[in-house]
Amino acid sequence: VTGKSEQEFSTFHLKGIYFPKEGKWGDTPYRLAVGLEWITSFDNADKGIGIDADVLSPFTGIAFQVHKSLMLIPLVQHYMEYNGDNVEVTAGRLIGLWKLNNGYWGKLDAKAPYDWDSETTPASAEVQFGRMISPGFGLYVEGLVGVGDDRSYNWGAGLGFRFLY
Numbered sequence: 001v002t003g004k005s006e007q008e009f010s011t012f013h014l015k016g017i018y019f020p021k022e023g024k025w026g027d028t029p030y031r032l033a034v035g036l037e038w039i040t041s042f043d044n045a046d047k048g049i050g051i052d053a054d055v056l057s058p059f060t061g062i063a064f065q066v067h068k069s070l071m072l073i074p075l076v077q078h079y080m081e082y083n084g085d086n087v088e089v090t091a092g093r094l095i096g097l098w099k100l101n102n103g104y105w106g107k108l109d110a111k112a113p114y115d116w117d118s119e120t121t122p123a124s125a126e127v128q129f130g131r132m133i134s135p136g137f138g139l140y141v142e143g144l145v146g147v148g149d150d151r152s153y154n155w156g157a158g159l160g161f162r163f164l165y
Helices: none
Strands: 011-025 028-041 053-067 070-084 088-099 104-115 124-134 137-146 155-163
Touching: 028 070, 053 088, 104 137, 124 155
Parallel strands: none
Antiparallel strands: 011 028, 028 053, 053 070, 070 088, 088 104, 104 124, 124 137, 137 155
């Protein structure tokens, strides 16, 4: 992080998630999740923004419905670049999804990554608030914060679209 600018876009993310299995663990419903995230850089690392790499990131986890309005999702995700600066990071994540009234939702995503090259743990957290406009389309805003001495950024904000099919 150079701190030169905080006024540029850093990356574009596209994430696909598939739920191949679901069932109950005791009385708790669960769904197995597998997916792939594609992250492409806007090449603004010279301004202090972004990772200056295009990344593919497979992940797997289990979504537990611990309450009718709360899903907890522990998962493991591995980030590896296919273009640009070297990225080799494995992250443990814990996601909480809250279903709110009238199509609104909240999300907390705590990430504890391990960077295999620098042997650091640049932890972060994301808070998201959104609304489904239709059964298949939603909008959200999010805030991001880096945690600890090895954080890769101080803070950030984002706007996103959610498509369900």
